[in-house]
Amino acid sequence: MEPKPRMLVILDVVTVLLFLIAVGMVFFYAPLEAIMGQVQRVFYFHVANAWVGMLGFMVAAIAGIAYLRKNDRKWDIVGLAAIEISFVFFLTAIISGSIWARGSWGTWWTWDPRLTTAAICELVYAAYFMLRQGIEDPDRRARFGAVYAILSFISVPLTFISIRIFRTIHPVIFGGAAAAGGTFEMSPIMLQTFMFSLLTFSIIFIDLLWHRIRLGKLADETEALRLKTLQ
Amino acid sequence: MSMITVRKLVKRFGLKTVLRGMDFSVEPGEFVALLGPNGAGKTTFLRILSSLSRPSIGHVSIAGYSLPNQAASVRRRLGVVSHLPLLYGDLTAEENLRFYARMYNVALAEKRISDVLEMVGLASRRRDLVRTFSRGMQQRLAIGRAVLHDPEVMLFDEPHTGLDQDACLMLDTVLQEVAARGRTVVMTSHDLARVADLASRFDVLSRGVITASVQRSQIEPNDLLAFYRQSINET
Amino acid sequence: MESMPKTEDKLGTTESTLGVGQFIRSVTAIIWKDLAAELRSRELLSAMLVFALLVILIFNFALELDAAARSSVTAGVLWVTFAFAGTIGLNRSMAMEKDRGCLDGLLLAPVDRTAIYFGKAIGNLIFMLIVEAIVLPVYSVLYSVNLFNPGLLLVILLGSIGYVAVGTLLSSMAVQTRTRDVLLPVLLFPLIIPVLIAAVKASTGFLQGVDVADIRAWINLLLVYDVIFIAVAFMVFDYIVEE
Numbered sequence: 001m002e003p004k005p006r007m008l009v010i011l012d013v014v015t016v017l018l019f020l021i022a023v024g025m026v027f028f029y030a031p032l033e034a035i036m037g038q039v040q041r042v043f044y045f046h047v048a049n050a051w052v053g054m055l056g057f058m059v060a061a062i063a064g065i066a067y068l069r070k071n072d073r074k075w076d077i078v079g080l081a082a083i084e085i086s087f088v089f090f091l092t093a094i095i096s097g098s099i100w101a102r103g104s105w106g107t108w109w110t111w112d113p114r115l116t117t118a119a120i121c122e123l124v125y126a127a128y129f130m131l132r133q134g135i136e137d138p139d140r141r142a143r144f145g146a147v148y149a150i151l152s153f154i155s156v157p158l159t160f161i162s163i164r165i166f167r168t169i170h171p172v173i174f175g176g177a178a179a180a181g182g183t184f185e186m187s188p189i190m191l192q193t194f195m196f197s198l199l200t201f202s203i204i205f206i207d208l209l210w211h212r213i214r215l216g217k218l219a220d221e222t223e224a225l226r227l228k229t230l231q
Numbered sequence: 232m233s234m235i236t237v238r239k240l241v242k243r244f245g246l247k248t249v250l251r252g253m254d255f256s257v258e259p260g261e262f263v264a265l266l267g268p269n270g271a272g273k274t275t276f277l278r279i280l281s282s283l284s285r286p287s288i289g290h291v292s293i294a295g296y297s298l299p300n301q302a303a304s305v306r307r308r309l310g311v312v313s314h315l316p317l318l319y320g321d322l323t324a325e326e327n328l329r330f331y332a333r334m335y336n337v338a339l340a341e342k343r344i345s346d347v348l349e350m351v352g353l354a355s356r357r358r359d360l361v362r363t364f365s366r367g368m369q370q371r372l373a374i375g376r377a378v379l380h381d382p383e384v385m386l387f388d389e390p391h392t393g394l395d396q397d398a399c400l401m402l403d404t405v406l407q408e409v410a411a412r413g414r415t416v417v418m419t420s421h422d423l424a425r426v427a428d429l430a431s432r433f434d435v436l437s438r439g440v441i442t443a444s445v446q447r448s449q450i451e452p453n454d455l456l457a458f459y460r461q462s463i464n465e466t
Numbered sequence: 467m468e469s470m471p472k473t474e475d476k477l478g479t480t481e482s483t484l485g486v487g488q489f490i491r492s493v494t495a496i497i498w499k500d501l502a503a504e505l506r507s508r509e510l511l512s513a514m515l516v517f518a519l520l521v522i523l524i525f526n527f528a529l530e531l532d533a534a535a536r537s538s539v540t541a542g543v544l545w546v547t548f549a550f551a552g553t554i555g556l557n558r559s560m561a562m563e564k565d566r567g568c569l570d571g572l573l574l575a576p577v578d579r580t581a582i583y584f585g586k587a588i589g590n591l592i593f594m595l596i597v598e599a600i601v602l603p604v605y606s607v608l609y610s611v612n613l614f615n616p617g618l619l620l621v622i623l624l625g626s627i628g629y630v631a632v633g634t635l636l637s638s639m640a641v642q643t644r645t646r647d648v649l650l651p652v653l654l655f656p657l658i659i660p661v662l663i664a665a666v667k668a669s670t671g672f673l674q675g676v677d678v679a680d681i682r683a684w685i686n687l688l689l690v691y692d693v694i695f696i697a698v699a700f701m702v703f704d705y706i707v708e709e
Binding site: 315 | 495498499562568572576708
């Protein structure tokens with residue numbers, strides 16, 4: 001069992017630092033938004049979380065394709081790790097979105113495209129886990145996981161489009177004027193904070209992914225050793 | 232040229248290794264009985280030979296075509312009988328055969344189906360639903376299905392499983408006819424008595440490798456059991 | 467006694483087991499087999515039908531509607547019914563192959579794997595269309611709604627194709643797991659949401675006589691979905707059945 005690689009240690013430190021700075025920026029650097037007040041600060045985390053969630057999904061789909069092509073267990077671990085992390089990030093995105101909705105429109109939930117798609121993604125992830133749970137053979141588990149990750153990743157844009165055409169009250173952030181309420185103009189400082197949040201969460205994702213992949217590899221090694229002792 | 236050639240075959244399921252560098256070859260017309268205890272990897276090996284499973288490492292070729300790349304060419308020349316009958320219960324015997332005849336693009340299908348039903352002794356039951364067949368009859372029909380396209384190589388995975396004495400005897404008659412046609416046969420079994428009369432060669436698979444091989448001419452039927460026991464103990 | 471065909475004859479037939487001819491032959495053989503077996507047992511169709519009619523009945527009590535409200539809800543009720551009844555058909559269709567090891571029998575045949583997919587998928591589609599063909603008149607009669615609308619029928623066709631395309635893929639995975647029947651709806655429903663939304667909106671549009679130009683977007687979405695997923699199925703099915 002190899003010790004934590006140097007790069008990872010550095011990354012851990014960097015991640016924590018970035019996060020602290022991001023939080024600081026969100027609460028102290030960014031201005032207080034006129035209409036919504038403190039609740040608006042959720043926005044910085046909410047979008048970043050959702051972005052990372054989608055990123056994870058994409059990584060899982062690509063890892064799925066890679067696994068099917070190369071048949072290397074490593075890609076299965078990557079895929080599983082990406083979806084596990086995305087699951088959590090989407091969850092926080094939904095919760096923060098809910099808080100936002102409460103602050104903007106007074107309801108805890110809105111059936112707007114992005115939030116609904118996020119909820120559907122969560123269900124897809126849950127289905128992914130259930131699928132893996134029901135398979136004994138590790139190769140088949142990896143193969144089916146890969147296939148499902150690919151299929152679901154393709155369906156998500158279509159889902160989003162269909163809901164979008166269906167209805168929308170989600171704020172159109174970039175570009176100012178919007179039909180429904182709950183939107184605001186982004187000042188340069190806000191933009192900076194937003195971008196920084198996005199960056200921070202991307203780094204958090206990579207950090208967590210790396211850790212989780214390591215965990216998966218260690219689990220494999222342990223299992224291999226266990227099987228050796230049995231024979 | 233050997234009909235079946237296997238070199239350094241390794242098969243892993245996740246982190247578990249079932250076949251560990253097997254070497255195995257069969258000449259045209261041989262009838263090899265592959266013996267071994269449960270869990271030795273016989274079924275896994277047969278699944279690889281029948282192209283249903285891919286080798287993790289190693290080289291497998293049948294009738295000159297390699298697996299898994301030329302699998303389609305191999306399948307044409309293979310007839311497989313496993314312990315599951317691979318038959319549709321809601322169809323009649325002849326409908327089942329007709330279906331497979333179409334899948335294998337068998338020429339002069341109707342005549343061939345009649346001949347096969349005759350051979351396995353089920354001509355009188357051709358219009359009956361397979362659901363109503365006894366296990367012995369299903370196995371016989373399964374063999375019929377397997378020889379329908381007249382394959383050069385036949386693989387049997389413990390075909391006597393679940394059959395009573397009478398059914399076994401009937402099965403043996405069919406097997407002897409099948410073998411008599413000059414086909415190459417590999418049959419797995421963990422029951423020596425069954426294969427003693429049928430095979431021309433006995434190989435033993437233990438813990439993922441072939442540990443022994445002997446021609447029928449080189450051994451007395453009485454010594455077969457001792458030979459087997461000895462082969463699975465030495466690893 | 468069996469007669470062994472000459473080697474020359476054998477070569478004549480065996481070379482044509484690869485290629486388009488055999489592909490089509492295999493697909494039709496599989497469809498035929500599914501239809502023949504179903505005709506005998508009628509298990510699949512009766513299960514789907516009974517379930518579908520029960521669902522419609524339950525909706526009647528769950529949503530107490532006056533005639534006006536009904537017109538806006540008909541499409542939704544129909545599609546939910548089809549979606550649920552569909553899973554029964556998908557499950558049973560694949561279970562039939564898993565039974566007695568028949569899937570191996572299909573895999574042993576010297577034909578492209580995707581022929582199995584298309585054979586099963588088209589078979590599933592036919593069963594679904596049969597159920598829909600029975601449910602529509604029944605619903606019409608029960609609720610005095612005229613459902614014989616060519617636009618509606620088109621939508622039902624396109625939607626069913628999309629549903630079955632993805633459903634067949636997923637059911638061939640689900641049937642190989644421990645949790646089987648239970649797993650299929652869980653896997654399937656999140657992925658067919660675009661189909662459901664588009665089909666319901668388009669159906670409602672046609673039923674309420676909305677201008678075709680407004681419905682077009684939904685039809686396009688259905689078409690795109692169908693094409694994309696059939697193409698993906700083509701690429702991915704091998705990995706589901708190979709070991």
